[in-house]
Amino acid sequence: MTLILSNDDVERLLSMPDCIAVLEEAYVELAAGRGISRTRSDCIAPTSYSDDAVYGLKSMDGVVPKLGIGAIRINSDIVTNPMVGNTQRRVKVPAAPNDRYVGLVLLFSTDNGEPLAIFPDGVLQHIRVGATNGLGVKYMARQDAETVGLLGSGWQAETQLAAACAVRDIKEIRCFSPNKDNREAFSARMSEVLEVPVTPVDHAEEAMRGVDIAMCGTNSIDPIFFADWIEEGMHLSSIKKPEIDVAAVRAADRVAIHTHDTEPIIVVSKGAQNYEENEQKSWETAKDLDFDSFPTLPELINGDVKGRENDREVTCFLNNLGLGYQFAAAGSVIYRRAKEEGAGNELPTDWFTETVHP
């Protein structure tokens, strides 16, 4: 049977510590060349949805032979690029029936090719981003780090905090995001969830002053963290290229990135010029950094490179691009637990396989 799981299933079946643990194991495989990943691709086309929107069909693949799993993650997005405050945002529109987003993960067995499971990507998407930056904290932040400054109050911000708390004994968190109501509600909720006091503050700089770990967890495509804010021994953490200003990255003693797959394969239709003008900006922001020169998180975990030499160094982790590989690794845990629990809807595997030679 092929399992159809929901985001609720994924949330129940995969904890942040478990996701961090399986990614840590899988990244060793990736660094050793046994695990493999195919760079994300974005096909960008016009859509009848609106003139200022584009359609994006995005996919990424990965295989973790040690875990017996291959995965493909697919997004079928309607995307707009409005200005929010002073920064431009990339906003996915829930345009599918019942006002829903479209993102899917398909898991396959490397033992016999079988389609094992299909589930939406939303919950896992945020857990794996958090877990990845959590591994950045684990391998780069000071051992005694106990304060976190956070920019952002959305979903990504939530998993960033959960991940930091999973790898360090965090005692205090300060949070800034442009909307006062959002940051207050977020801080109140996260204080309860994490059992660590989260204090909302009125300015970004205030959130970052004197913290051990400076985390960006936003959807901004403009820089939001600046070099002036850096203090001795700090660890900087970003979930996408543009968040940390180039000068701040340069000011760090050590920089590591997620992957040397530094840019997605982007194919743009002639009918989608608004994409060229808007969305591509996010890839241009950090253009003058030489990403190939930075070591990757898997190399840090594999012991090829040190994440930190002493307590005074400023370290910086840029989660520069996601990998289908993460969905394969974390997916293996979700699938195993789902089978143990009997979770999800079972469909005949024959619906997704064939007797005809493809």
Place this chain on the structure above:
Amino acid sequence: MTLILSNDDVERLLSMPDCIAVLEEAYVELAAGRGISRTRSDCIAPTSYSDDAVYGLKSMDGVVPKLGIGAIRINSDIVTNPMVGNTQRRVKVPAAPNDRYVGLVLLFSTDNGEPLAIFPDGVLQHIRVGATNGLGVKYMARQDAETVGLLGSGWQAETQLAAACAVRDIKEIRCFSPNKDNREAFSARMSEVLEVPVTPVDHAEEAMRGVDIAMCGTNSIDPIFFADWIEEGMHLSSIKKPEIDVAAVRAADRVAIHTHDTEPIIVVSKGAQNYEENEQKSWETAKDLDFDSFPTLPELINGDVKGRENDREVTCFLNNLGLGYQFAAAGSVIYRRAKEEGAGNELPTDWFTETVHP
């Protein structure tokens, strides 16, 4: 609702002439840069299936904005490379439960991102390869071409003949494949299906002597058609790079290929060295041809380049690599007809969409 269709549905819903017509329309879009396609990727890893097999997770994407459809085609294969007669074959093993293969097409709407349909790729895979070479015949073979020589007697061979008959008034076909029983059964069956006499012959050269259209429709990864066999005015047609010997390609007056995406993105695990030795050979065979210098079928259809100047020219079409784009184009017809007919199993679209921002 999201439709789950079967290979039987696809076969009933999409005729060869309809597939040729929709590809012809879609290729104009592709040549004009409005249609877009992401190069096929192959992630190759070890498998527990057997020591001489590899696991392959392959995917290709494409979007045809004019038809409102994006598609991704996924294969999850167990692959072996045995010798059959004097030629090495790439053989997919039906290793999934109930001895089945795993290939899927997912269709999405560019209007709202919605997942429209999921179906196995096997039948469409063969129809679209046939239709593509059929368009090669339409734009490159002589108008009065009426005889076909065919190498191969499998599935691909079948759709090659159907496609040739859809675009030219074919009166006589000769078929060779190494196994006598196979070629005889195939010829008898195709004579009935096509209402054109198909004669099995004992040697490859015999099949090709004096024909107007020389078609290769095999899974050989060694050359099977040679320069000596070429005659004035002939059209040569191949479904994969290695079939037509390099000298024969060079002897043609005009050569066109399917796409300038001449090589898939191949990512090989360190645990899958047997792939390196075997399967990659198929990409090396035609290495000394400059594929970038050949025009593409979409350029021929769009009128950018002529397919044939006079009746004496020897023309050659190499279907060098498949495109996810073909699955989007043909998928649009399959989906529209399925909705009209009420075909397939309907699943709640909510199973494949989400409220969580991905």
